[in-house]
Amino acid sequence: MRQFLLAVASSLALAACANQAQVKPAVGQVEIVAELDITPGNVTASKDGRIFASIHGMRRGPVQLIEVTGKNTYKPFPDAAWNGTPGSGPNVLNTPHGVLIDSKDRLWVIDHGNWLDQPQPPKLVAFDIATGKLAYRFDFDKAAAPRTQILQDLAVDGERGFVYIADCGDDPAIVVVDINKNTARRFRGHPSLAAENVDLVVEGESLLFPDANGKMGPARVGINPITLSADGETLYYGPMNGTRWYSLPTRLFREGASDAGIAAAIANAGPKPVSDGAATDAEGNHFFTNLPDNGIDMLTKDGRLHPLVRDPRFLWPDNAHFGQDSWLYVAVNQLHRNPIFSGAGDKGKPPYLIARVWTGTRGQPGR
Numbered sequence: 001m002r003q004f005l006l007a008v009a010s011s012l013a014l015a016a017c018a019n020q021a022q023v024k025p026a027v028g029q030v031e032i033v034a035e036l037d038i039t040p041g042n043v044t045a046s047k048d049g050r051i052f053a054s055i056h057g058m059r060r061g062p063v064q065l066i067e068v069t070g071k072n073t074y075k076p077f078p079d080a081a082w083n084g085t086p087g088s089g090p091n092v093l094n095t096p097h098g099v100l101i102d103s104k105d106r107l108w109v110i111d112h113g114n115w116l117d118q119p120q121p122p123k124l125v126a127f128d129i130a131t132g133k134l135a136y137r138f139d140f141d142k143a144a145a146p147r148t149q150i151l152q153d154l155a156v157d158g159e160r161g162f163v164y165i166a167d168c169g170d171d172p173a174i175v176v177v178d179i180n181k182n183t184a185r186r187f188r189g190h191p192s193l194a195a196e197n198v199d200l201v202v203e204g205e206s207l208l209f210p211d212a213n214g215k216m217g218p219a220r221v222g223i224n225p226i227t228l229s230a231d232g233e234t235l236y237y238g239p240m241n242g243t244r245w246y247s248l249p250t251r252l253f254r255e256g257a258s259d260a261g262i263a264a265a266i267a268n269a270g271p272k273p274v275s276d277g278a279a280t281d282a283e284g285n286h287f288f289t290n291l292p293d294n295g296i297d298m299l300t301k302d303g304r305l306h307p308l309v310r311d312p313r314f315l316w317p318d319n320a321h322f323g324q325d326s327w328l329y330v331a332v333n334q335l336h337r338n339p340i341f342s343g344a345g346d347k348g349k350p351p352y353l354i355a356r357v358w359t360g361t362r363g364q365p366g367r
Contacts, residue, residue, distance in 0.1 A: 027360035028309050034068045035351030040331040042099045043354050045323030047365035057095035057115040058338045064093040078132030087116045094120040101366035102158030106135050112151040122151050144184035157232040170212050172222030176253045190263050195220035195241035201292045202336040225278035238272050245272040271305045273297050277319030282362040289317035322363030327356045
């Protein structure tokens with residue numbers, strides 16, 4: 001009888017554990033993954049849960065690209081050499097910005113090289129996250145990336161070998177790198193790439209931004225968030241200062257269509273908030289960082305825009321990428337408190353955060 005009772009108790013305990021394992025977080029639940037003394041720019045997570053982040057060039061730290069190793073700890077990635085002094089040459093990460101892990105476990109990094117006394121040539125690099133070895137490198141010429149470029153967010157089609165980069169500099173553009181042919185193409189001049197006449201308001205203040213001559217005026221930032229559909233056939237993008245989300249077929253870039261042909265295929269994909277980053281899940285829903293409202297908004301695949309998260313800790317949610325399951329990882333960096341937006345002293349206060357939000361949808365790890 002005693003053995004029978006022990007067996008029953010064991011079965012009940014296993015059942016209880018199984019039931020607990022099946023309990024999922026509530027949609028919109030926020031967890032703080034890391035509290036850092038340096039400022040994450042963009043964050044990405046691998047399918048096995050490793051977390052990587054660039055360090056924002058507007059508030060530099062002792063390293064430029066990190067792997068998060070604990071709630072308050074990190075290490076340089078891939079090594080100390082790549083995290084050498086910014087501006088010291090082409091073989092360090094000078095101003096890394098967008099980061100993203102593709103389906104082949106390569107960490108892609110766009111390094112625009114600006115925001116330095118001596119700007120460095122921009123480059124696109126990819127590292128194998130298992131070994132830390134350089135898997136790909138592309139150095140941009142001035143035709144693809146002119147002097148005033150700010151190559152920042154990126155979307156990667158690892159299967160076909162194409163990288164789509166948002167340039168929010170003085171001449172907003174989409175820059176497409178064909179990693180099979182080692183070529184780059186710049187698509188520019190379309191109204192969808194430019195900022196709308198919409199103020200960037202954070203913590204109740206309209207932010208300023210310097211123009212090419214250093215004169216401060218209302219912040220107007222063009223194309224910034226950029227994502228891909230699950231099948232890689234549709235590119236989505238929009239301006240930071242803007243309320244419209246756009247789409248276009250990626251096959252046009254792959255097939256070398258003319259600029260006019262690409263422009264004719266651009267469509268309005270729905271509304272968006274003033275946002276710095278975005279992610280698209282495997283079901284066709286879009287998730288935007290909402291800068292004025294300290295949160296994340298969701299644009300459903302049937303075109304409805306609604307709040308997913310409002311959190312007072314989300315002071316400038318910069319970018320968003322999916323990790324495991326439905327977890328959407330977000331870098332929160334108080335960028336609006338930086339002198340570049342005010343002309344005053346830096347009012348940012350650590351800790352700077354990496355958070356994650358449960359969307360309840362089917363995510364795309366890394367994207």
